[in-house]
Amino acid sequence: MKTSVSNHPSNASPVELGVALTITHHEGVRRSLRTAFGLSSRALNLRIDAGMDLIFLCETTLPGSLPCLASLTHPAVRAVMLRQATLSWVPDTGQGIGRGTPTLGALERGNCFLTANSRKVPIATFGPANVQPTRVDMELLGQPNLLEFLRSEWFTLEISGTNRRRLSRSLAFRIDLQFEVQMGASTATA
Template sequence: MPPIPPVVLGVDLKIEHQENLRRSLRSAFGINTRAIRLRIDPSLDLIYLSEVQLPGSLECLEALTRPEVVAVILRKASLEWHPEEGQVIGRGTPTLAVLETGSCFLTANNHKIHIASFTNHSAHPNHITMEMLGRPNLLEYLRAEWFTLEISGTNRRRLIRPLGFSVRLEFDVVAQQAIAA
């Protein structure tokens, strides 16, 4: 039996722009600005979280249902930003370079695993290559009926517009025959 080719999972995500937390609390609860400054850490405006719940029955994961598959190992992880058609890139345009740090997690069956991360050193406007964290077997996460893909971290500065991007995860598939050989 020929080796199973790598499995590629590509997902579009979006980090919504953050409304100023102080302004929204003041308008919602009538809290004065001085009281807010004393109680709220300004760095909260720089935290982001983007996640999506995906079915384990995705067509790109079909190879993982084969009985001889015993392991799935993350090979590559990256983020890609593609500007919308006609979008002018300039001051205030959110690109991946605005991201300071980030982590990628998979969650399934009440288990969460940290699989990759990046820092501002690997962040470029259109592309971020993440560093893999170990070589855990992710088969049970990707075979689950539903699993969650999460990207979270911190921004260099507050987003004034949403940032849409694609997550691309490439996995090596290990079959029972490959282990015996």
């Protein structure tokens, strides 16, 4: 009896993961350091690069047991590839785009990472050409197999990068990731 295994894309629906994140405003960077270290404003201005106010980092740790990832526990799943990554602006309740409203247009560039089991992999990126006020279509970075990241007990999703300008208020958005699942098909012949 001879057994062969071949990998092929499944006809199943893609796996979709949506996560709400918030970039907090950065005016508090200097204030929090002043409180923590007792430094004067003048000393902080000398010690902290003004560009720090234009750096953002937001991340969340998620369980691999999320219902949307349940299909990845099937033993025939061999690979999971990212197909699409988008950011969508989430406005404050009852607030449209207006003067001083932080939208995704405040972002300059950024990267998306997955981290699990002490391994970190970049999966998508965006630059000025991708940024619209209410949506950012990210560019995929290669086709790494993300199965072990998404199957782990916990994994971290990170978005980090730089702003075009300082944020005076928090910026809420949603990241939507769509994954293609590849199955392994076993055939037995005599």
